[in-house]
Amino acid sequence: MKIAIMGFGTVGSGAYESALAEGGIEVVKILDRCVRKGYEHLTDRFTSNIEDITGDPEIELVVESMGGVGVAREFVLKCLKAGKHVVTPNKNLISACYKELMDEAEANGVMLRFTPAVGGGIPWLYNLLRTKRCDEVLEVRGIVNGTCNYILDAMYDKGADFGEMLKTAQELGYAEADPSSDIEGTDTLRKTVISANLAFDAAIKEEDVPVYGISTIQACDIAYLKEKGLVCKLMMKAEKKDGAIEAYVEPTAFSVTSLEANVKTNNNLITLEGKNVGTQSFYGQGAGMLPTGESVIQDVIDIRDGKAQAIGSTGASGLKADNSKAVHRYYIRHDRMCEHIEPLIDTFEEKDGIFYCISKPITVEEMHKMGHHRREKGKEMFFAALAE
Amino acid sequence: MKIAIMGFGTVGSGAYESALAEGGIEVVKILDRCVRKGYEHLTDRFTSNIEDITGDPEIELVVESMGGVGVAREFVLKCLKAGKHVVTPNKNLISACYKELMDEAEANGVMLRFTPAVGGGIPWLYNLLRTKRCDEVLEVRGIVNGTCNYILDAMYDKGADFGEMLKTAQELGYAEADPSSDIEGTDTLRKTVISANLAFDAAIKEEDVPVYGISTIQACDIAYLKEKGLVCKLMMKAEKKDGAIEAYVEPTAFSVTSLEANVKTNNNLITLEGKNVGTQSFYGQGAGMLPTGESVIQDVIDIRDGKAQAIGSTGASGLKADNSKAVHRYYIRHDRMCEHIEPLIDTFEEKDGIFYCISKPITVEEMHKMGHHRREKGKEMFFAALAE
Numbered sequence: 001m002k003i004a005i006m007g008f009g010t011v012g013s014g015a016y017e018s019a020l021a022e023g024g025i026e027v028v029k030i031l032d033r034c035v036r037k038g039y040e041h042l043t044d045r046f047t048s049n050i051e052d053i054t055g056d057p058e059i060e061l062v063v064e065s066m067g068g069v070g071v072a073r074e075f076v077l078k079c080l081k082a083g084k085h086v087v088t089p090n091k092n093l094i095s096a097c098y099k100e101l102m103d104e105a106e107a108n109g110v111m112l113r114f115t116p117a118v119g120g121g122i123p124w125l126y127n128l129l130r131t132k133r134c135d136e137v138l139e140v141r142g143i144v145n146g147t148c149n150y151i152l153d154a155m156y157d158k159g160a161d162f163g164e165m166l167k168t169a170q171e172l173g174y175a176e177a178d179p180s181s182d183i184e185g186t187d188t189l190r191k192t193v194i195s196a197n198l199a200f201d202a203a204i205k206e207e208d209v210p211v212y213g214i215s216t217i218q219a220c221d222i223a224y225l226k227e228k229g230l231v232c233k234l235m236m237k238a239e240k241k242d243g244a245i246e247a248y249v250e251p252t253a254f255s256v257t258s259l260e261a262n263v264k265t266n267n268n269l270i271t272l273e274g275k276n277v278g279t280q281s282f283y284g285q286g287a288g289m290l291p292t293g294e295s296v297i298q299d300v301i302d303i304r305d306g307k308a309q310a311i312g313s314t315g316a317s318g319l320k321a322d323n324s325k326a327v328h329r330y331y332i333r334h335d336r337m338c339e340h341i342e343p344l345i346d347t348f349e350e351k352d353g354i355f356y357c358i359s360k361p362i363t364v365e366e367m368h369k370m371g372h373h374r375r376e377k378g379k380e381m382f383f384a385a386l387a388e
Numbered sequence: 389m390k391i392a393i394m395g396f397g398t399v400g401s402g403a404y405e406s407a408l409a410e411g412g413i414e415v416v417k418i419l420d421r422c423v424r425k426g427y428e429h430l431t432d433r434f435t436s437n438i439e440d441i442t443g444d445p446e447i448e449l450v451v452e453s454m455g456g457v458g459v460a461r462e463f464v465l466k467c468l469k470a471g472k473h474v475v476t477p478n479k480n481l482i483s484a485c486y487k488e489l490m491d492e493a494e495a496n497g498v499m500l501r502f503t504p505a506v507g508g509g510i511p512w513l514y515n516l517l518r519t520k521r522c523d524e525v526l527e528v529r530g531i532v533n534g535t536c537n538y539i540l541d542a543m544y545d546k547g548a549d550f551g552e553m554l555k556t557a558q559e560l561g562y563a564e565a566d567p568s569s570d571i572e573g574t575d576t577l578r579k580t581v582i583s584a585n586l587a588f589d590a591a592i593k594e595e596d597v598p599v600y601g602i603s604t605i606q607a608c609d610i611a612y613l614k615e616k617g618l619v620c621k622l623m624m625k626a627e628k629k630d631g632a633i634e635a636y637v638e639p640t641a642f643s644v645t646s647l648e649a650n651v652k653t654n655n656n657l658i659t660l661e662g663k664n665v666g667t668q669s670f671y672g673q674g675a676g677m678l679p680t681g682e683s684v685i686q687d688v689i690d691i692r693d694g695k696a697q698a699i700g701s702t703g704a705s706g707l708k709a710d711n712s713k714a715v716h717r718y719y720i721r722h723d724r725m726c727e728h729i730e731p732l733i734d735t736f737e738e739k740d741g742i743f744y745c746i747s748k749p750i751t752v753e754e755m756h757k758m759g760h761h762r763r764e765k766g767k768e769m770f771f772a773a774l775a776e
Binding site: 017018019021022121122123126127130131133134135257258259261262263264267274276277278279280281282283284285288290291293294295297298301306307309 | 405406407409410509510511514515518519521522523645646647649650651652655659662664665666667668669670671672673676678679681682683685686689694695697
């Protein structure tokens with residue numbers, strides 16, 4: 001099969017290497033502004049003109065690994081309209097434009113697949129779709145951001161501060177220069193939207209999903225939870241419940257003897273609950289040139305060989321996001337015990353003027369609202385749901 | 389697709405239910421000696437004559453869920469020769485007759501698939517084959533026997549004795565009346581042979597793989613390891629190394645912070661190491677009517693829809709089993725410190741006349757030989773490899 005790759009950065013070149021290893025996929029065009037170092041021998045395949053790809057009838061499939069939404073969306077739409085299959089690891093694009101792109105693919109009789117968009121090298125979305133063929137998926141959840149997991153794991157191990165471990169993560173290349181999409185939970189949000197929409201044939205949007213990240217966590221939170229036998233992880237969660245979808249992203253405290261608590265460094269662990277098959281989890285590298293590049297090429301092979309799993313019609317289930325009944329008990333660190341917080345609290349300990357609290361059951365909406373409100377006011381706060 | 393099911397016990401009826409739920413698979417014949425309770429409405433589909441299946445041109449695929457080797461082998465061969473695809477969860481059969489059955493399927497241009505034979509409801513073998521399409525699998529390992537895991541986990545939790553927890557496992561239906569194939573490691577051995585042969589295009593046999601089970605473990609072993617932060621699990625392991633396959637089954641002690649250590653009750657966790665994709669693990673229910681029945685039907689759907697992953701030619705890699713270089717440090721419990729054992733030991737502690745030892749590096753072959761030798765003599769001994 002002849003393919004093109006748009007965007008020849010880390011993942012694009014990883015996909016190229018994986019295609020070479022597979023042998024039956026020929027990369028005939030590469031769209032990028034300049035030739036990547038080490039790939040000068042491919043100079044004649046490089047182009048900066050999308051028409052060279054959309055206008056080439058030999059190209060059956062296009063890998064989009066440019067990232068972002070604007071130009072990526074425009075080029076992916078052009079490729080789909082030109083009758084080319086598209087494979088992309090771009091979670092920003094798929095999360096933001098899921099319905100538009102899936103509808104366009106369907107209208108043109110081609111496939112859009114994005115297994116590497118959630119879980120990187122982990123065949124999570126592929127297996128989620130495979131399970132759906134003869135089971136009902138009730139819930140998806142998981143640790144899907146390796147950067148956050150690296151930071152949280154290192155803080156737990158070393159008792160170090162957030163800022164210090166973020167810096168280490170940046171030095172190791174796990175975190176971007178601007179780490180906000182990781183640590184504020186936006187990256188996890190996108191993966192939640194994509195996983196939920198596939199799992200439930202839904203069309204929920206990013207704005208439907210409350211998000212609270214880990215940027216306000218401190219060494220004292222980790223230490224307090226550790227003393228109680230708990231480990232904090234940033235979790236995606238989406239569950240089909242009472243005719244709606246509960247979906248949110250928040251720090252969650254797990255027992256030290258859970259699988260989640262023992263996911264180390266930058267690994268991911270993603271789980272589905274099937275009505276018949278029960279709990280099924282998938283663990284591995286959620287990012288990286290070779291794992292993600294390989295996952296791109298696995299999608300390409302699936303399309304080439306007719307093995308791609310069917311995706312249900314976008315939004316066909318009619319399920320909408322509704323978190324009004326989602327309730328947890330939370331760990332909350334607060335700087336005072338005032339009339340706003342006290343009625344919510346079940347037990348608390350005070351140390352050095354800081355209140356470490358375990359809440360009564362609170363709705364996700366209320367908890368997140370309080371967290372964001374305190375943060376906007378520049379007040380000290382962190383919270384984590386207590387896993388059941 | 390019209391199919392038949394041979395053997396209508398727990399898994400056979402689970403497959404039937406899963407086929408019903410899927411909707412596109414019709415079970416037209418059921419081979420069993422008597423009609424299963426609750427399925428009297430299907431009486432006219434039951435038969436005890438294999439010719440009713442092999443001679444029915446409408447039946448494209450046969451599920452073999454009779455168990456055992458003798459009659460199952462004979463009937464599967466008949467079905468393959470009659471040009472019917474076969475799906476089976478029968479690990480005894482696949483492990484013992486792998487080459488014969490795969491060759492017969494190939495000769496008749498039909499498929500033989502057995503994803504549920506290892507990992508029950510976990511899509512382990514399917515994903516192993518999928519990974520191989522564009523990566524090199526270097527190692528497979530895992531907790532693949534839910535009965536042993538249930539017993540070991542319960543002993544760890546409750547400090548209880550082996551016999552007591554085995555009895556509980558039997559009462560809960562996790563262990564058979566004759567539990568020897570689980571606790572002596574034979575079941576894990578079969579799953580090792582099947583996983584290794586698929587992973588490495590090999591044709592290793594059960595007799596190539598040293599096995600030591602958990603029947604000699606005692607509460608004192610669990611307690612000693614627990615004190616050191618270690619948790620004992622029964623592991624399958626097969627690794628491609630220096631042009632050969634190291635493959636063995638043995639108790640292994642993992643750090644309490646590993647994923648393996650935190651696999652609870654009767655769950656399984658199975659892992660591959662890919663050259664490019666790195667570590668990938670799959671977790672879930674390794675047995676049970678609905679999970680295993682669903683996994684059977686997933687294989688059926690794959691064959692029906694042309695989505696079954698290719699299996700490389702049996703033995704094509706030419707790799708043979710060779711454990712002569714496989715070396716670990718072991719935990720060993722021994723009843724005396726004699727001239728046979730002393731040279732092998734690095735450190736030991738004595739409590740109540742029992743020697744709890746950590747060995748120097750010992751070959752798997754030597755360790756297993758010693759274990760079986762002591763056991764034949766009716767002497768106290770248990771060992772577990774120390775995970776790296």
